[in-house]
Amino acid sequence: MELKEIYDPEHMSSTSKTIQHDLWPLDEIDPKKAKLPCCLVWTPLPVVSWLAPFIGHVGICLEDGVILDFSGSNFVNVGDFAFGSVARYLQLDRKQCCFAANLLSHVCSNGYKHSQSGASLTWDDALRSTIRNFEHRSYNLFTCNCHSFVAACLNRLCYGGSMDWNMVNVAALILFRGQWVGLTSILRSFLPFAVVLCLGVLLVGWPFIIGLMFFGLLLMTWFLVANYCVKSLLDY
Incomplete structure (x- = not known):
């Protein structure tokens, strides 16, 4: 009877949930030193952001604040954010991740799918596994880029209970x-x-604004069609 109680699946599941939420504290965010634990980070791109500032x-x-970014074919930067310092950041909640040692310990609704894709025990483990995968990927602005890398990390974490x-x-x-x-980051981004908008209107006129909008x-x-209608075009 004691053995059955110890290895009862429900008991194992509840124990795993307790362990999952027993996470060590993170250091303070310090953008000036590029230390942003468990954060998504963003910076404007040369030329592209000049024409479309939302890109x-x-x-x-990582949990120690080191930045990872996919910035070239077969290459993931570690601790050296490409294209300049961080302009925007968003710290994510590790409690919204699913860290599962086995199929019974999943707290997300994608247990089997998550296990197949490669569940991880910690935040850093998920990110490092994704790095190993993207070190064999070709970079392409339209089909496999830095956003693809971050999305793959979040899917491996099953962040927010989602793998989409x-x-x-x-x-x-x-x-x-x-x-x-x-304020400096806002100015650097916009x-x-x-300047490009003013020069375009001055030299070309209103057709420049129409072209920019187009x-x-x-x-x-x-990106909407590729990600939601023709996913086979993308390399995640």
Whole structure:
């Protein structure tokens, strides 16, 4: 009887939940030193962000605050955020992740699917596993980019109980919930766009604004269609 009680699946599941939420405290966020534990981070891209300021480069941080970002084919930056310092960040809650040692210890509704894709025991374990995977991926702005890497990390964590993270909802998460590092970051993100816009109107006129809007619309349409309609085009 005692053996049955010890190995009872319900008992194991409740024990796993207790262990999962017993997480060690994180250090304070310090954007100036590029230490942002368990954060999503964003910075504007040269040229691209000048034309479409809602597009930028994203990364995700380890529990000690070190930034990881997929910035080139077969290459994930560790501790050296490509394209400049962090402009926006959003700290994620580890309690919204599913850390499962076995199928019975899943707290998400995607237990079997999550196990198949590769569940992890810790936040850092999930990110490092994703790094190993992306070290064999070719970088492509439209099909496999920095947003793809972050989405893959969140899917491995089953963050928020979801395994449907993609380029679009990762971008929306940092865009609508991200916190600016400071006034300088805001200026660095929007001033080039404002300058380009003013010069375009001055030299070309209103057709420049129409062309710029059309460019932004094309980008948004591509990512929406690719991520929600033709997923086979993407490499996650």
